[in-house]
Structure formats: C-alpha cells, structure tokens
Amino acid sequence: MKELLKTLALECAPSGREKAVAEVIERTIAPYCDSVTYDKIGNMIAVIKPRRKCERVMVCAHMDEVGFMVRSIDNDGRAHISLLGEVETRTLSGRRVRFLDGTVGIVSTKPIHVMSGNEEERPTYEDRIYIELGAKNRAEAEKLVKIGDFGTFDPKFRPLAGDTVAGKAMGGRACVCALIGLVKAAHAAKKAKTLTKECYFVFSVKREIVKRTFAVETAAFHICPETALILDATPVCDYLDREKEAEFGAVCGGGMVLAPADLKTVYDRELFASAVMLCEKEAIPYQYPTTASGVGNEGGSVHKSGIGVRTLSVGIPTRNLHSGAEIIKYRDLDAVSAFIRKWLLDVEG
Amino acid sequence: MFTELKKIVMPIGVSGDESGVSAVIAAEIAPYVDKVYNDALGNLIAFKKGKGKKPKKLMFAAHMDEIGFMASFIDEKGFIRVSRLGGINYTAAAFTEVIFKNGTKGVLVPEARITQRDYRPENYYVDIGAKSRKDAMRRVKIGDTCHVAPNLFKLSGSRVAGRPIDDRIGCMMLVEAAKAVKEYENDTYFVFTVQEEVGVRGAKTSAFSITPDYAVAVDIGGAGDMPSCAPLAVNLGDGIAIKLKDAMVICNPVMVGMMKEIAADRGVPYQLEILEGGGTDTCMLQQAAGGCIAGALSVPTRYGHSAVEVIDMNDVAGGIRILAGLCETKLN
Numbered sequence: 300m301k302e303l304l305k306t307l308a309l310e311c312a313p314s315g316r317e318k319a320v321a322e323v324i325e326r327t328i329a330p331y332c333d334s335v336t337y338d339k340i341g342n343m344i345a346v347i348k349p350r351r352k353c354e355r356v357m358v359c360a361h362m363d364e365v366g367f368m369v370r371s372i373d374n375d376g377r378a379h380i381s382l383l384g385e386v387e388t389r390t391l392s393g394r395r396v397r398f399l400d401g402t403v404g405i406v407s408t409k410p411i412h413v414m415s416g417n418e419e420e421r422p423t424y425e426d427r428i429y430i431e432l433g434a435k436n437r438a439e440a441e442k443l444v445k446i447g448d449f450g451t452f453d454p455k456f457r458p459l460a461g462d463t464v465a466g467k468a469m470g471g472r473a474c475v476c477a478l479i480g481l482v483k484a485a486h487a488a489k490k491a492k493t494l495t496k497e498c499y500f501v502f503s504v505k506r507e508i509v510k511r512t513f514a515v516e517t518a519a520f521h522i523c524p525e526t527a528l529i530l531d532a533t534p535v536c537d538y539l540d541r542e543k544e545a546e547f548g549a550v551c552g553g554g555m556v557l558a559p560a561d562l563k564t565v566y567d568r569e570l571f572a573s574a575v576m577l578c579e580k581e582a583i584p585y586q587y588p589t590t591a592s593g594v595g596n597e598g599g600s601v602h603k604s605g606i607g608v609r610t611l612s613v614g615i616p617t618r619n620l621h622s623g624a625e626i627i628k629y630r631d632l633d634a635v636s637a638f639i640r641k642w643l644l645d646v647e648g
Numbered sequence: 649m650f651t652e653l654k655k656i657v658m659p660i661g662v663s664g665d666e667s668g669v670s671a672v673i674a675a676e677i678a679p680y681v682d683k684v685y686n687d688a689l690g691n692l693i694a695f696k697k698g699k700g701k702k703p704k705k706l707m708f709a710a711h712m713d714e715i716g717f718m719a720s721f722i723d724e725k726g727f728i729r730v731s732r733l734g735g736i737n738y739t740a741a742a743f744t745e746v747i748f749k750n751g752t753k754g755v756l757v758p759e760a761r762i763t764q765r766d767y768r769p770e771n772y773y774v775d776i777g778a779k780s781r782k783d784a785m786r787r788v789k790i791g792d793t794c795h796v797a798p799n800l801f802k803l804s805g806s807r808v809a810g811r812p813i814d815d816r817i818g819c820m821m822l823v824e825a826a827k828a829v830k831e832y833e834n835d836t837y838f839v840f841t842v843q844e845e846v847g848v849r850g851a852k853t854s855a856f857s858i859t860p861d862y863a864v865a866v867d868i869g870g871a872g873d874m875p876s877c878a879p880l881a882v883n884l885g886d887g888i889a890i891k892l893k894d895a896m897v898i899c900n901p902v903m904v905g906m907m908k909e910i911a912a913d914r915g916v917p918y919q920l921e922i923l924e925g926g927g928t929d930t931c932m933l934q935q936a937a938g939g940c941i942a943g944a945l946s947v948p949t950r951y952g953h954s955a956v957e958v959i960d961m962n963d964v965a966g967g968i969r970i971l972a973g974l975c976e977t978k979l980n
Contacts, residue, residue: 525688548721559791560718565664565733565843571791587720587790607689607853 300476300632303327304456304464307472311451313366314383314508316399317341320362320475324502327479331486332500341504342518347485348497356643357499357524357608359515359597360478361506361531364468365621366451367396367430369444376434378404378444381425384507387622388424394623395453396430402443403453404430452623462629463551469625470532470617475502477615477636478530481643488644496643499524506531506597507621516600519608526570526609528639531596532625533558533614536589549616551626554584555634556614561588563599570611574642581641584634588614613638649961650808652676652824654800656816660749662716662793663733663846666690668749669712673819673840680826681838691854692840698832704979706834707860707940708825708971709851709929710818710867711844714811715953716795717746717756717774719788726778728754728788731769734845738767740954745797752776752787754794796955806961807884813957815844817947818866821964825971833978834862844929848896851929855936862903862941862979863933866967868957869921869946878924882948885960887917888967891944896927897934903943910973916966921946945970 312320321343329335332345343362365384372378380396382388392408408428430450434440452467459465478500488494499522503515519527537550549556557578559571578585602610615635618626640646655676661669670692678684681694692712698704715734722728738758746756754776762771774794778784800810822838829836837858842850844867855863869889872880882889890907891899911918923946934942945967950958 559720560664560731560733563847565718565846568665568667575789575791602689603849603852605853606857607687607691607850609688 300480301629303479304472304476307475308456308466308469309454311397311399311454312363313449313451314363314505316449317362317504321502324362324475324479328482331483338517338521340514340517342515343502344518344522345482345500346498347482347489347494349489349494353495353497354526355497355499355522355524357501357519357522357527357601358478358481358639358643359501359503359518359527359529359601360474361471361503361515361597362475363504363507364451364471365507366449368450369446369448371446372437372440372444374437376432376436376440378430378432378440380428380430385621387619390622391428396450397453398444398448398450402432404432407431457624459626463626464629465624465626467623467625469627470615470620473615473627473632474530474532474635477632477639478502480636481639484640484644484646488646494644498643503597513597513600515597516604519601519604523605524608527598527601527611528642529596529598529601529610529612530635530639531612531614532617532620533588533593534620535616535618537618548589549586549614551616551618552628552630553586553616554631555638556588556616557585558588558593558612558614561593561595563595564602564610564612566598566611567609570609574611577641578638581637583638583641584630649824649964650802653808653817653820656820656823657800657810657812658798660747660793660795661712661714662718662795663713663843665749665793666713666842670840673712673823677823677826677838687854687857689850689853690842691850693854693858694826694838696826696832696836698834698836700833703834704861705837705858706974706979707837707839707855707858707863707933708822709839709841709854709863709865709933710822711815711842711850711929712819712840713842713845714795714814715845716793719790719792719794722781722784722788722790724781726776726780726784728774728776728784730756730772730774730794733793735953736769737953738769738772739764741796742767744955746774746794747797748788748792748794750787750792756796799955803958807958808961809956809958811955811957813949813959814868814952815866817868817959817964821866821968821971824968825975828968828972829975832975834975836975841929848927848929848932851932852936855933855940859937860933860940864903864942864971864974865929865933865944866971867928867944867946868949868952868959870923870952871948871950874950882919882921884948884950884958885962886948887919888963888970889919889921889946889948891921891923891930891946894923894927895925896931897942899930899943900934900941902941906974906977907943907945907970910970910977911966914969914973916969918966919948
C-alpha cells in the first residue's frame with residue numbers, strides 16, 4: 300500500500316486536470332472491475348456487482364487536489380496565478396510549484412524584511428504573490444508557461460519517523476489508496492461469491508474548487524445509489540494555539556474520523572450509529588471530528604442527489620491540509636481501510 | 649385546532665433526526681389518504697389519488713424538522729458541547745431547558761464569563777447534571793440531537809405561542825386540509841419534509857421523486873406588526889399570507905393567482921408576503937427535476953426561531969381552506 304500511495308502522491312491532479320492520477324488508478328483497478336467508465340464531467344466510475352440485483356452502494360474519494368492556474372504574465376516575466384481551491388496561503392511563499400508539463404517555479408512575494416507591521420501577519424493572497432520562473436521578460440516566460448496552465452505544489456513523498464508521511468495532497472491520495480484497496484477486496488468477494496451489494500466506486504473530480512455543489516453529484520445522479528460512503532481528508536485539531544477543550548476532536552494518529560454531521564450534511568442516523576457500533580465491535584480506532592460543524596464534503600451533494608441517498612462519511616485525519624506538505628499516519632489509513640472492507644464486504648482488512 | 653397542533657408540536661424532530669415527529673404525523677394523516685411512506689432521507693409522503701383520467705400531480709410541503717443541537721464533545725466533567733442544526737438565535741436559546749431524543753433533560757447555558765455580545769455556538773454547553781464524562785456518556789452519545797423544550801399555550805383571543813410552531817403549524821395545516829377535502833380532483837401528495845432548517849434538503853429529493861406539476865410549501869412567515877420591527881405589510885390576524893417572494897424564490901404568478909382566486913371564492917381573508925430575507929421549501933420545489941409551478945402559504949409569525957413563536961389561529965384556519973380548495977380544484 301505504501302508503494303501505491305507513493306505513486307499516487309507523486310502525480311499531480313489540480314482540480315479540472317486529474318488525468319495523471321486517473322491513469323494510475325485506472326491501470327491499477329481495471330483488472331478487478333466489471334467496468335471502468337468516465338461520466339461527462341470526468342468522474343471515474345468503477346463497477347463490481349453480483350449477478351442478481353441487490354442494494355446499490357456508492358463509495359467515493361476525490362482524485363483532485365488544490366492547485367494554481369496562470370492568469371497573466373507581466374513584462375518582467377512573472378507568472379501571476381489564480382488559486383484553485385482553498386490553498387493554505389499562509390505558508391505559500393518560497394514553495395515550489397510544478398506545472399503539468401514539468402516546468403517548476405517558486406511562489407514569490409515581497410521580502411519579509413521590508414514588510415510593515417501588519418503586512419507580515421496578513422496571509423499572502425493572489426494579488427501579492429506570483430510565480431518566479433527565472434525568466435528575464437514576458438517573451439521568455441511565455442516559452443515556459445501559458446495563460447491557463449495548471450500547476451500544483453511540487454510533489455514529494457517524504458516519510459517521517461514512525462508511520463508518518465508528508466507530501467502535498469497526502470490526505471486525499473490516502474483516501475484514493477484506501478478505495479483502490481476496497482476495489483480489490485470487492486473483486487475477491489465477487490470471486491468468492493460473497494458479494495451482496497452492487498458496488499460503484501467513484502473517483503471524483505473538481506472537489507476542491509467548488510463551494511456549494513460538487514462535481515460528484517453527476518455520478519451520484521447517474522448511479523442512483525441507495526447508500527453512499529464518502530472518503531475524504533479531515534482537518535485535525537492538534538495544533539498549538541487551540542484555546543478550549545471544546546476545540547478538541549480528531550487528531551493525527553487517533554484513527555478514522557466519523558462525523559455525525561457537518562455544515563453540508565446531517566449523516567444518516569442509522570448508518571452513523573451502526574458505523575460506531577462496527578468500530579467498537581471490530582476494535583477499529585475511530586474518533587469524532589473537531590466540531591460537528593465541519594465545513595462539509597462531497598456528501599453534501601451526494602445525499603441530496605436524485606431521490607435522496609442515505610450517506611455516511613469517513614475521514615483520514617490530515618495535518619496541514621491544503622498545504623505543500625500534508626501529514627498523515629499509516630495507522631489512520633489502515634483504520635479506514637479495515638472499516639470500509641468490513642462495512643461494505645464484511646471481510647477483514 | 650389547538651389540540652391537534654399540540655400533538656404535532658411536542659415530539660422531537662431536529663434536522664436529520666425526524667423519525668419521532670414523523671411517526672406522529674403518519675398516524676394522524678393515514679386514515680385520510682391512500683398511502684403513507686418515508687423516503688431515503690426520511691421525508692414522510694402521504695398520497696391520495698385524484699379522480700378522473702390522468703389527473704395532474706399536486707404536492708404540498710411542510711417541513712417537520714425543527715432547529716436544534718447535536719452533541720459534539722463531552723468534557724471530563726460531563727458538560728456537553730453542542731453543534732447547531734439550523735439558524736439558532738443564541739440570545740433566545742440561552743438559559744433554556746433542552747431535551748435529548750431519548751428523554752434526557754439538560755440546560756443550555758453560555759460560559760460564565762461570556763457577555764451577550766459574544767453569544768456564539770462555541771461558547772455554549774449543555775449541563776445534564778452529570779458528574780463526569782463517563783456519567784454523561786451513559787445518557788448522551790456524540791451525534792445525539794436535542795431541542796429547546798417544546799411548549800404550546802394560548803394567549804389572548806385566537807393567538808397561540810410556543811415552539812416549534814416553525815413548521816409544525818404547516819404540518820398540522822396539511823393534516824387538517826387532508827381531513828377537510830371533499831373530493832380530490834388531483835393526485836395529491838402531502839409531504840412532510842426533512843432538513844429544511846439546514847438548507848431545504850428534503851424538499852429537493854422528495855420533489856425530484858414526485859415530479860409534481862404544481863407545488864405549494866406551507867411554512868411560517870414574518871410579521872410586521874411588532875414594536876420597532878422591520879417594515880413588512882403582514883399583520884397577525886389579517887389572514888394567511890400568500891407568498892410573492894423571499895430571498896430564495898419568486899413564486900409562480902399562476903400559483904399566486906390560483907390561490908388568490910380560491911381565497912376570494914371562499915371568502916378567506918389573505919395578505920401578500922414579500923420577505924427580504926430567508927427562504928422555504930418553495931425554492932427547491934420550483935427547481936427540482938424539470939421544475940414545476942410553485943408557490944407558498946406563510947403563516948404570519950412573530951419571534952420565529954425562539955421558544956415563544958406567536959401566531960393567530962384565524963390565519964391558520966383560512967390557510968387550511970385554501971389548501972383544501974386547491975385539492976378540490978381541477979388543475980390543468
């Protein structure tokens with residue numbers, strides 16, 4: 300699984316340009332699936348189902364990550380950018396950015412030495428940052444990047460001590476990794492004739508750039524599942540300056556995150572309660588999110604699609620979410636993997 | 649009507665956890681319709697077949713969920729932090745009795761040193777009298793929902809106060825309309841929607857599965873007759889309000905016209921509501937699937953989202969007559 304996570308983490312898939320990651324996933328899962336197709340918005344839908352008709356279950360994880368897009372190039376050869384998604388802007392300057400063709404640039408801004416008082420405290424944002432490409436002028440820069448080019452944080456797979464690993468988009472890719480594992484397990488279950496659900500595995504696109512509805516809605520509408528499970532990275536609260544006990548919640552290494560509700564979804568009561576029971580019974584480490592008012596994920600679109608879908612959400616606690624170095628622990632990924640196998644297939648992780 | 653309303657007001661049904669109130673309403677309406685069922689999200693749908701060939705589909709929606717709270721964290725001393733579900737007025741919610749779905753009672757209070765200016769969700773907790781986290785967890789689990797204690801009492805004349813009148817009054821009106829209809833000219837769906845307070849979610853999926861030709865939401869509206877309130881030409885007791893617009897919908901003039909006509913025919917007084925803020929199920933009814941001709945009836949209400957919402961039952965009675973009138977009108 301570590302090798303797969305590494306392969307996925309080293310690919311770039313800014314929202315709207317997920318092809319590189321999609322190819323890795325498709326290559327990996329195709330031998331195990333009845334079919335792998337794409338809907339018109341780009342969501343990959345992999346199907347494994349038994350002969351007879353039974354409950355349709357959709358499990359999804361998004362392929363994309365936050366990123367950058369070139370919006371203009373000035374006479375001095377600077378590339379000005381738009382942010383794709385909620386990029387962690389406080390730690391941007393000095394970061395390496397890689398465009399999809401491999402061109403590398405550095406996020407640059409006014410030096411900290413000449414910043415006045417509150418300027419330092421203010422986060423950098425699109426108008427105050429640009430990408431330094433090393434180009435002398437506009438003509439030279441235009442040879443390297445064009446308006447509309449997509450980039451991401453420069454990929455890196457950096458194991459830290461213990462079971463910790465860091466890199467851009469690590470939370471999201473860990474979810475993809477868990478879902479790929481589930482695909483393989485479903486295939487094995489089908490061969491063993493123990494598969495009792497029609498399984499639709501959705502690797503979705505454009506999750507990071509949308510505020511209200513998500514691109515996965517089209518896949519959910521098409522599949523029309525009875526039940527859905529959303530996998531996503533969840534922010535953690537083991538930061539330094541938390542003030543109150545009430546801010547306590549999910550921490551890195553504390554197990555998979557089970558949310559009763561967030562701002563976009565009140566998760567299905569029975570699914571939530573039975574998920575808690577399943578974790579208890581199987582001794583799968585689980586924890587609750589920082590507050591029950593997390594901003595929400597693709598579940599917000601999935602549960603309201605079509606005639607309505609009973610929905611549950613499971614998260615991998617991720618530190619430094621949406622930064623150039625997200626941090627996760629394998630034990631949390633293992634917990635999620637064990638849970639989803641037991642939940643969907645009733646087999647051991 | 650007060651007794652019928654009280655029956656529907658008392659059960660708990662916080663957004664996303666409506667099974668309690670759903671069961672009560674289902675029992676109330678079942679004798680008057682052909683079929684009663686719940687969908688995936690929990691919407692309660694009561695169906696009554698219309699007469700004749702290929703009748704049009706008419707859908708009514710009143711949301712059965714209420715604003716409330718969800719336990720999100722329990723500290724070592726057994727105090728429970730709660731996350732909000734819906735638009736909570738924290739000034740109104742301070743120092744109130746709350747009740748969890750399993751009957752556990754508690755009090756919702758702001759932290760001691762918090763001034764009213766800082767009334768925010770994270771500064772509130774529920775005290776159920778527990779001695780420790782372990783003690784508290786025997787009765788409340790993370791994800792459990794609670795609401796400010798329900799209540800309903802009579803004020804002077806035909807006026808009534810309590811909570812959650814939003815929108816159990818609409819639910820009661822649908823039930824009473826179902827009882828009153830003499831003959832159904834249209835295939836009629838009485839839908840008691842879920843999760844309106846957290847973003848009109850149940851209306852979207854139920855309207856998608858029903859694909860109505862005509863739809864009417866019934867909810868509480870505003871009133872403009874309290875001391876120094878925002879201007880609004882709606883007064884308690886002057887009649888049910890036919891909605892023209894709110895922040896999320898412009899009602900279809902065909903539906904507005906039909907309801908006005910029925911009101912005039914049957915001698916029901918009405919007012920017109922133009923709300924600057926807020927929204928109801930109407931916006932989703934109008935947009936679901938291929939869209940439909942949608943409108944709304946609003947019960948003029950003072951002090952919405954507090955524990956003392958005030959309405960006038962005469963307005964309610966008029967509203968029920970318009971709803972029954974729609975059922976008895978052949979729609980094309």
